[in-house]
Amino acid sequence: MIRYPSFLVVFLIVVVGISLYQIKFFITQNEVALKTIKTKIVNAKSDLEILNAELSYLKRPDRIEKIALTKLELKEILPTDIWNLKDLVEATKSINARVPK
């Protein structure tokens, strides 16, 4: 006949055993996941470095300048293309003053 304490002991042993197995399984699973993530990060980082280098190669100032000149027909900004707003107001005033009413 199984007495109460014996039953408790057996029950505890079973619970602890199952818990241990579960924990071990959980840890192993997560460690594998972590390793996979780490590998993925390393690979992604390596890919990113190559992509950044490629992007930088494509963004070379000499290449951009060539494209701007040949494809976009952009030109250098000359000092005459830039106006100070105050000077612009002054110039407008002087032109207006010269125009006969």
Place this chain on the structure above:
Amino acid sequence: MKSLINFKSALVVRSNTKFRKIKLLMCGSLFLFSFMTIGYRTISLAGITKPNPANISFKTIKSDLNKNLTRGNIYDRNKELLATTISTSSLNINPQEVLNKKNTIEKLLEIFPQLDEVALKTKLDSKKQFVNILREISPKEHVLLLNEGIEGLKIRVKHKRIYPNNNLAAHILGSTDVDGSGIAGIEKSLDSQLKNGKNIKISIHSGIQHITEKILFEQINKFEAEGGAGIVMNSKNGEVYAITSLPDYNVNNYSKVSDELLFNKATKGIYELGSTLKLITAAIALDSGLVEENEVFDVSRPLRVSSRTIRDFHPLNYAINIPEVIVHSSNIGSAKIAEKFGSATQLKYLRKLGFMDKMDLQIPEVGIPQVLMDRKLLSTMTISYGHGIAITPMHLASSTATLVNNGIKVNPTLFVSKTREKNTRVFSKNTSNKIKSIMRLVVKSKYGTAKKAEAKGYLVGGKTGTAEKLSKTGGYLKKQNIVAFTSAFPINNPQFIITVMIDNPKGQKFSYGYRTAGWVVAPVVKRLVTRIAPILNIKPQNENSLNFSQNLIQYEIRGKEKGANL
């Protein structure tokens, strides 16, 4: 009697049962305790005390990953990538593991047609266990190799330093050796930081660096010169936006580049930069108080000192003041000014400007100036117009910045400054303002030597210098020149310094045979200023506008026809 026996046996059974119970309980407790202890220890070892991997922050993983460090990147001031490290694969083979050599050679040649069949056969016949076939293979070639299933192949992953912009800022970036250690430039001076995976941001502006290189390169070709150097620097905090030394090279092929190309003319090369030094002579004269501002110097006759005769390129037949000495670039006038303040004062100021020392720049390729220190009158006089003193173009840029930065010393730096350091004063604010006014006249005045540097609206001020080139065997090469122009803009509130030097230009038909700084380097500065000012957010100014800051002194400059005969 029977009942007594029964009683005794009943007592024994009861005590046995009780004893068994106690024994069982004790065993059970002991067993449970041991089990729990082992269980606890197992759980704690298995990970209960470790952070849950599912909850480990990305930061922790990142720092974990960084333990396997790759060399840090180098960026420009706008976070544009200048140098990085990527992983590449190398193709190696163990000849002892190759079963069918003929078949292997055929397969390899199919994937890599650039390989030499005979050389490949020699490698496969080798008794070695590890032979390198190709230093670098592409990911595509790697996949093809795997698909072929060639036995004995060993693919090794290695790190490779690359410079995506090829020639851009080649002399500043430097390079690394096969082991990944810095051997020149920033790569060398910041080697330990880069090796620890730290990314470095330098003050170079890729766009401005490219424009400087391009414009200087075009002018060097136009005048069939040997090379040149160009510097663009912030005149207030010394941050260098561009340093060019031409001819340059592709940094990715560093190991194959000749020493001549590797030489950094901007920071390592020392040159007699001629009349550009007259600005310093004028500043010393005005600042020391040993020469009166209105004092005039007779430049009508060549000046004979010891065995040497000092002459002017454009002789004048009257006495001129300090601004006129600079604008007309008179050697005689400059020599006479230097005679007034003397050798001790001259050397004191040159020392303050850092002309006696190696510059504290963040690259190892820095030249040491050479100054005639014999304190003889002739040396004092020649130094005043840039002969007998050899400095790097970077020294000239630094001293120009000091002259226009209200006289406070500007130390060039290749880093973006976060805090402004307190520097020593070399010249007074008043002297600085006078020099700025004179520098503007060198460009603006019709008698100035740098009229071709006038970039409309950007108020360029500067000083030209044309010097005979020093021969390697000693003495001067009469027909070879070093031409330089050092400038600041906008000169009424200087923001940037541009210093350009061109080595041995040849006179051209379009320059009427002239190869002077005014013809060769002044136009470079004009083109450079016009191109880079909008990038640097410097707006053109209208000198006739009411809003224009009239803070410069308007010195009157007389020409040849206006001079009063002595």
